[in-house]
Amino acid sequence: MADATPRLAVLASGRGSNLQAILDAIDDGRLHAQVAGVFGDKPRAFALERARAAGIPARALRPGDFAGRDEFDAALFAEVASVRPDLIVCAGYMRLLGAAALAPWAGRIINIHPSLLPDFKGLDTHARALAAGVPEHGASVHFVTADLDGGPVIAQARVPVLDGDDADALAARVLDTEHPLLVATLQLLCAARIVLRDEVVELDGRPLAAPLQLASNRLPA
């Protein structure tokens, strides 16, 4: 990370509660970083409104305005690069990112995913977890690679699946744990205590044997 306050660029497609968790953590001093810009693929996403309300540049590009995925990704990442991020955070960004766009950002782009990876990659994770009858579910923060939701996992938080849960109830419980999980993981990344080296997640220079289990935004000792 640069010596100055770490600069984050956030990609979002939806309501932006994870973005808001980042903004709140910065505002109350729990996260030493700044959000330099918010970007996405849906101009009406409430995440963009949250950014603008915080005085942060926010821009969405319309996929239909571009010849194909690669052209869209190239334009999106040109916008992202213009704010000179140290780290890109996918926080509810709902498009597959192409390998060419990702290549320059290897090790500097993360995603929060609503499952205990490697289980339930992709979409509709809560319904799939219920259908599978798993006793627990949760969220993962991982480095983004061309392999959709297959990048090295940094940290996870677990929640129980309760009798009577439907997808919405489970999604809400998982979302509640996503916010402190993302903030705690960003605290480590922005303090340069976590890096990705040759596809291996390292904490303080030591390879992680397994993802960190973080249920609140307390840093590991």
Ligand SMILES: Nc1nc2c(c(=O)[nH]1)N[C@@H](CN(C=O)c1ccc(C(=O)N[C@@H](CCC(=O)O)C(=O)O)cc1)CN2
């Ligand atoms: N190359 C990668 N791109 C993205 C990753 C990743 O790990 N590697 N993470 C995702 C986030 N994500 C799950 O966490 C995810 C996002 C989108 C999709 C998906 O199938 N999108 C469809 C469109 C869906 C829609 O518009 O409703 C698509 O792109 O065709 C799956 C998983 C961010 N990108």
Ligand SMILES: NCC(=O)N[C@@H]1O[C@H](COP(=O)([O-])[O-])[C@@H](O)[C@H]1O
């Ligand atoms: N595959 C990506 C994915 O499903 N991401 C999920 O979208 C939601 C965004 O909520 P938010 O807009 O309130 O942060 C979050 O639950 C996040 O894990």
